[in-house]
Amino acid sequence: MIQQITSIFKALGEPTRLAIMKFLSIQELCICELVAIMDMSQPRISQHVKVLKQAGVVKERKVKQKSYFSVNPAILNDAVIGPWASFMQCSIDSIPELAEENQRYLQLDSNEEVLACKNGCLMESSEVKQVI
Amino acid sequence: MIQQITSIFKALGEPTRLAIMKFLSIQELCICELVAIMDMSQPRISQHVKVLKQAGVVKERKVKQKSYFSVNPAILNDAVIGPWASFMQCSIDSIPELAEENQRYLQLDSNEEVLACKNGCLMESSEVKQVI
DNA sequence: GTATAATATAAGTATATCATTATATAAATG
DNA sequence: CATTTATATAATGATATACTTATATTATAC
Numbered sequence: 001m002i003q004q005i006t007s008i009f010k011a012l013g014e015p016t017r018l019a020i021m022k023f024l025s026i027q028e029l030c031i032c033e034l035v036a037i038m039d040m041s042q043p044r045i046s047q048h049v050k051v052l053k054q055a056g057v058v059k060e061r062k063v064k065q066k067s068y069f070s071v072n073p074a075i076l077n078d079a080v081i082g083p084w085a086s087f088m089q090c091s092i093d094s095i096p097e098l099a100e101e102n103q104r105y106l107q108l109d110s111n112e113e114v115l116a117c118k119n120g121c122l123m124e125s126s127e128v129k130q131v132i
Numbered sequence: 133m134i135q136q137i138t139s140i141f142k143a144l145g146e147p148t149r150l151a152i153m154k155f156l157s158i159q160e161l162c163i164c165e166l167v168a169i170m171d172m173s174q175p176r177i178s179q180h181v182k183v184l185k186q187a188g189v190v191k192e193r194k195v196k197q198k199s200y201f202s203v204n205p206a207i208l209n210d211a212v213i214g215p216w217a218s219f220m221q222c223s224i225d226s227i228p229e230l231a232e233e234n235q236r237y238l239q240l241d242s243n244e245e246v247l248a249c250k251n252g253c254l255m256e257s258s259e260v261k262q263v264i
Numbered sequence: 265g266t267a268t269a270a271t272a273t274a275a276g277t278a279t280a281t282c283a284t285t286a287t288a289t290a291a292a293t294g
Numbered sequence: 295c296a297t298t299t300a301t302a303t304a305a306t307g308a309t310a311t312a313c314t315t316a317t318a319t320t321a322t323a324c
Binding site for chain 1: 147243
Binding site for chain 1: 269271272
């Protein structure tokens with residue numbers, strides 16, 4: 001789960017790839033067209049497109065020896081916001097990668113450093129905002 | 133615009149920061165509590181929280197000498213998906229950072245490399261998917 | 265089958281990000 | 295005002311990502 005989300009956000013968190021996404025959202029394009037638009041080397045474009053493809057935000061269509069890319073149509077909903085919303089809304093119990101962190105979270109009150117830290121300002125501290 | 137989106141996606145595209153976001157979504161927490169939960173050094177936590185804060189996805193509340201952090205409540209809607217949706221849905225004309233790329237995009241048909249590339253497979257190529 | 269075309273991969277370098285250790289700042293306490 | 299507390303910053307080293315150049319792959323055309 002965490003890996004999927006970081007993969008998507010990492011892929012989109014880079015200016016060149018973001019620009020590529022923008023153009024692919026308007027029109028299906030092949031590598032050579034992206035090279036012309038972005039005015040960058042072919043390997044650079046191929047590598048960035050590969051990252052986008054591995055993150056699942058673009059799809060490939062091969063015609064003869066050429067590769068046409070377009071954005072995953074679900075990109076504005078499920079493909080990007082879906083995993084993010086699921087992650088933020090689900091119970092931490094359901095996130096295996098955070099099992100140890102959750103154990104420590106549930107036992108914050110018996111943590112020595114935190115107890116020491118809370119002495120004196122307990123009244124003002126953490127309000128529970130949301131319990132799912 | 134691009135800088136804002138890459139800033140947000142970069143901030144969220146890292147496992148440690150994603151985990152921090154998850155815990156902050158449940159409860160406001162101070163640095164020492166995050167240190168205990170994540171079992172990481174204090175500077176490491178402070179640095180990651182700083183990245184999240186600069187991206188605008190968490191907010192800070194200072195009480196005495198302590199800093200409490202919580203997620204920006206709009207994070208599931210406006211703060212993350214808003215800029216992303218705006219970017220993907222707006223006209224490219226309205227994105228100053230892509231002005232040069234857009235010029236080349238609009239003149240793809242007179243690009244020699246692209247013309248050469250299209251000879252022979254023009255029929256099968258790019259279908260316009262979306263024109264805004 | 266050889267040559268060309270379109271894209272992908274590899275290797276090397278440069279840069280950016282992450283993590284650690286040490287130190288600095290800012291606020292509160294005695 | 296010196297000391298402790300809580301957090302922030304700086305400096306360094308380690309790792310990851312990005313970019314370039316060169317080469318490999320894959321498919322078509324001759």
